[in-house]
Amino acid sequence: MTIRDILIYPQDEAKLRKKSVKVKKRDESIRQLVDDLKETLLANPGAGLAAPQIDVHKRVVVVRLGQESGEMEPPRELINPVILEKGPLAKGFDGCLSLPRVVTWDTLRPSWLRFRAQDLDGKAFEMRVEGIDAILVHHEIDHLDGVFFTDRLPQDGELYLSVDTEDGHKYVPLNSLPFMGKS
Ligand code: NI
Numbered sequence: 001m002t003i004r005d006i007l008i009y010p011q012d013e014a015k016l017r018k019k020s021v022k023v024k025k026r027d028e029s030i031r032q033l034v035d036d037l038k039e040t041l042l043a044n045p046g047a048g049l050a051a052p053q054i055d056v057h058k059r060v061v062v063v064r065l066g067q068e069s070g071e072m073e074p075p076r077e078l079i080n081p082v083i084l085e086k087g088p089l090a091k092g093f094d095g096c097l098s099l100p101r102v103v104t105w106d107t108l109r110p111s112w113l114r115f116r117a118q119d120l121d122g123k124a125f126e127m128r129v130e131g132i133d134a135i136l137v138h139h140e141i142d143h144l145d146g147v148f149f150t151d152r153l154p155q156d157g158e159l160y161l162s163v164d165t166e167d168g169h170k171y172v173p174l175n176s177l178p179f180m181g182k183s
Helices: 013-017 028-042 131-142
Strands: 048-049 060-063 077-086 089-096 097-109 113-116 124-130 159-165 168-173
Touching: 028 048, 028 060, 028 077, 048 131, 077 131, 089 131, 097 131, 097 168, 113 131, 124 131
Parallel strands: none
Antiparallel strands: 048 060, 060 077, 077 113, 089 097, 097 159, 113 124, 159 168
């Protein structure tokens, strides 16, 4: 298992925008990929990670569900995930390890969804998730299609930069700060 470097928006945008391909064979390279995704996610302050974020363009993501209950589950792999059914869109909290410290409460995502995926042993399963877990699964599947969370912001959507100051933790509106194109 290896902690991999996470691609960063906007400097790695071309790679993050590339569409990922379906996994056809579950061989050693897929096992390695899932291991690396899990270890990289555990080493970072996030709840999900998609293979293209470590520059592997295969339809594999890992997610830590159960946030709503206050206890995140260990990372679980979703191979070739497909959304089967989804609920109405609602505004919610979103952020991405490829855009560190930037958050929003405005992305439009399904309030619940039902999806199908496979695990490492090739077993297919279906799950229904809602709330934060639905945002998370939707966000990670988006990565496989090169869709970034900022693409899901409505016209009046706002981004915030999370900063630590002497007075504590603050969210600064991003429209007042230059950031795109800078690292
Ligand atoms: Ni992300």
